[in-house]
Amino acid sequence: MRIAIKKFKSGERYVFLLDDDGLPDFWVTHFVTQKLRTRKAATSIEQYLKSIKHLKTWESINGRDLLDEIYAGTVPNTHDINALKEHCAYQTKVFKQRPKADVVDMAAFYLSKTQDKPTVTKSQYVSRVAHIAEYLHFCGEERVKNKPAAAQLVDALAAMKKRLKSDMPRGRLKRQPQSLDKSGIADEVFEDFVAVAKINSKDNPFSNPVIKLRNYLIVQTLYETGFRRSELIALRISDIGTETDQPTLSVICRHNSKEDPRLDEPTAKTLSRTLPISKELRDLLNYYVRSCRSQTKSARTHPFVFVSHKDKIGSHESGQPIVKQTVNDVFNRIRKVNSERFWGITPHVYRHFFNDQLSSCIDEINATVKLEAMRLETEGKREEAKLYANDNIITEQRELEIRAELNGHSSLESGRIYLKRTLKKQTSEFRTKMYAKLKHKVEGGIYGR
Template sequence: MKNLAANTIANALRALQLFVTFLESEGIDLRKRLSDGLVLKLYEVEALAQACRRPLEALSAVAEVAPAAASRRAQNMRLERFRSRLSGSVEDAVNPAVTATRLQCIRDYVGWMAEIHLAQQAATPQSRGELRAAVDAFRHALDARMPSGGASQEREGVPPEIRSRLLEVTRPDAPQNPWVDDFARCRNALIVDWLYYLGLRRGELLSLRVSDIDFRRCVVHVFRRPDALDDPRRSQPVVKTRARELPLSQVLLDATRNYIVELRSSRPQARKHEFLFVAASGAPLSMPAFAKVFTVLRSKIPDLPDDLTPHTLRHTWNDRFSEEMDHNKVSEDTERKARSYLMGWSETSGTAVVYTRRHVREKAKQVSLDLQESMRGGKCDEQRLGAFGPRNGAES
């Protein structure tokens, strides 16, 4: 786990915690299995995949009593409790992306454990081959049960009418703005503007510092600062993409300057740090408080989509970017490179496919209509289409 962000490491540890809980509940001694050249049986793999779809807190109760100290009856009760939690409703299931991460971590962990076992044991070539074959079978079985994408890959940007509505209701002076005090109105409007006009991730937005903005050059620097020692937030926002410099329009720059000078500076705790977006107290804006901005928008403005999130605006930015590239007749290769830079992806990344789904679909529809028009054959087509019209004596 070298050079990984704290959140990534925490997710991996939670996956392994779930795996250990599962092994205990099933009475599986993984080390002994590896010594016997085995990993998990097929029905155990299926049960493990089901466990990875459940919230971790729903499974943690099975570790309350240590197996060695528990009676047989107590162990059976724990096992029944564990299995009942696996049969939870679909609504209780975690995000498919979380399930995939858990299965990947467990798969890699078992492979690592097998290699450690082989390095420590004087195994024969035959037993080595048997264990490696068992591990490969285990990996393939987990891969077959791994969600192929997840809900995040199905997201799309919002259509033009929703874009206009969102910008309208979040204006600080809008009558329908769902917040009461001026600070929340102005700060939240600026949050929406930064997400909408720059396509930032939430971690990138919450990691921004006042000093990252160069007001003279009209640019902002998006830096990677994993595990920053001066970030007091319990769950630190992280920049997952590459560091980059983004241009800022004069309008967005002026709105940001006014927020810093007039509002942020009046918050007592804001003097203790440089983070751009702050809570009412002046403390750095937390992830839950940031999420609440969109929860309030969805609940107070009924005509906004139920699935409107900060990441939806990242998809929306990509839709607008595609439209602008088409309008300016930019080549596909140049468009791909420009998008990858502005989004913080490597040039060889295939991530763009996830963020251009709506634009590709609409463009395909238009091409299909244009193709149908170009294939029309004059008089012959007119006669053919006319044959589908009302016939003499028939009802119109």
């Protein structure tokens, strides 16, 4: 089985689960159409289908068809549910290219101590089980709704769904290799990465001048705005602000765009928003659009800013909108210039850098307000000082509101994750000050010579 995406004339991306014959699975397609299509983006639906595909793998291994069994009047029991949930804990690659004869005895498989059975993270496990529970519950009800015992089967299906979603783990299912913490990357590293990406940098790893310009604009835009990768490659020419003295870039939610030829449509994950940018960035973006993008073959067929160019000096061919992997490739090439220094730099990490700069600006504003309040208080203007501080101090609530506005968050709590890098930086500064105050320092003696 495989997952495929088709683009309709309306612009809608429809995600299918195809069987081994290349035909859409009927009940999965029915579930997508009736339950998901009107309220989920194509990327979210794809995650559902990956979970359902994992369920189909379990059915294939065990020679089962749960929907047929439900139609016959048998709802998965506690043993089935436990076995299915354990199956959901394992990564998909565990079951790939494995002869059926070797895995029919699932009890032996799960009890094996020597077999490599990597597990998924807690969040993926919980999502996978929830997706499967929704699918079985919805399709099960659809299949039994006209049967004489429909009422009892519907109750049993509700109980099955509840049991599937119960007892979700609070910690990780199994110790996973921890990803390296990138929250302590120094500001200078981010700055140096942009410096390498500049068009005239001697360390720039790209040779084609047009590609150099485009790639520099990709890095500089992320550096100035903290956009997500999908927001960057979804930018349209009309999203570049036309105000002469107040240059801006806008992120606009446009799902199921007819103009976008990409099946994996990049869409804004958060709310629409408009951010100020430097005049220099605005002017260079406009230059790229007028002088480079316009020379590509496909420039007139779509409105997207960043396009592909053939890696040949003087060539402006191709012109299709770039994809997410293109941005990854740009960062990978630049990172290799100094892999030891740039190891942690990714497109998304610049979103954290952007929010860290925001924290620094807020700290500076609050420090200035406090100094002015202190000055007023020393002059005996205590009430005036209090009012000034109350009116101008950026409280935590206000900071979260500002952060939500700039990041496009619908929930204020979403901004708290970006405070981690600031906390890491402050912790390091505090530790340096603490060490400076220590009475006893390390004495090298003969060992320090």
